[in-house]
Amino acid sequence: MLLRHRAPETPVVVARAVGSGEEAVTVTTLGGLDGAVVDMRTLLIVGSSTTRVIANGAQPPRVYTPRRYPA
Secondary structure (H helix, E strand, C coil): CHHHCCCCCCEEEEEECCCCCCCEEEEEECCCCCHHHCCCCEEEEECCCCCEEEEECCEEEEEECCCCCCC
């Protein structure tokens, strides 16, 4: 349903069991999202048209959305 409104390249953060010993955070795209991994213990954050993903070396990538939209 989301792909009707957002591009397949839209960044998505999939965070499961946040704050527990089973915590797992994955950064993917809307087109690459496997809906089967999303359950009631999952926080799904879908980016906007200005959301950016920055490589972070050996660490997981960083995802951010600037507060201001371009003019």
